[in-house]
Amino acid sequence: MSRLLATPPQAVAGLVLAAALLWLPAAAARADAVFINDYRMTELMLGDKETEQIVAYTPAGKFLEKKTRFTGTWMKRFFGEVKEEKVASYFFLDRGEIREIDWQDGRIYVFPFEKIADIRGLQDNQAEYKEMREFLEERYRTIPATLDITVADALETVDGYPCRRITAELVSGTDDIKKMSRSVTVMRQELWLSEAVPGYADVVAFHAALAQRLGIGAERLGNLSDLLKSWEGPLEPLHDKLRQATGYPVKSTMSVDAHYTTGVDTATPKTLTKRLKTETVTLREVRLDPVDVTRFADPPQFQIIQRK
16 A cells, blocks of 8 residues: 655645656555655746646656746736646656656757756857857956855754755856946855655765766755856865755745946945845655656657757
8 A cells, every 4th residue: 555755744635646647556676756845936027936846756867847826916917817837857867868848839858968067068169159258258247256055053843854954145246347337146045954854865866876977066966056056166165065965955945136236336336136036945745655757758749859
């Protein structure tokens, strides 16, 4: 008989959608791991969004699906109803590729791992990218980014799990030489991580295998990947803190603020600050039962587009 595992005491309701889509009985040597997460987001232009994320880890790879409801007033006025969107990203370790499913347009975008690992090298070989880069370098001056990571000493209990709180802040920006203005973006992320979440070993195994295939450090694929993908500096000074950022995120929050300053080189500079995004993610439940990966086959009649 199937079991629901790792559900915090207060989360007793099962997820019918997750059971129908991912939790399928099958013969397997070990249990796979399926995580169900709830997202609550507010973005400057799009307003409020609610997302249900289901992500399965198996020896074959990682299979992520999201269903989003745009509940903001502006979006409801524009569409006349609550707009819904479904996206899926499947990481096949055996094939060495990522398949992005565009359910709205009926397309499947296939990215080989090599393209993801060497994206900057590919861009440098494109003439149009070189021209754009030269234009940007002539007009804009990059402000050296800073990344600060703080690890809490004491553990905190979140939804029944012992968690280590990690706080990270990335500050980056550019100076517009022509307009004498400065744009600064501040990304702040707070995570409550726990190694006690069942199925976490499957997450670690996948990230290690993917990092090896991509030829990059596993830290860039871990819990702070949202910030680290925008960080081009060295990771060596941060290794001690990154090594402590282990465990599955039981809860996380993120905010993105933009600061735009005019008259940088004058005696009366003016700064405008806007909150671009806030996000809260919570772990709803985990299921440790075999996953039938055949359900991640390409939808029929979808157009396949190879990104080589």
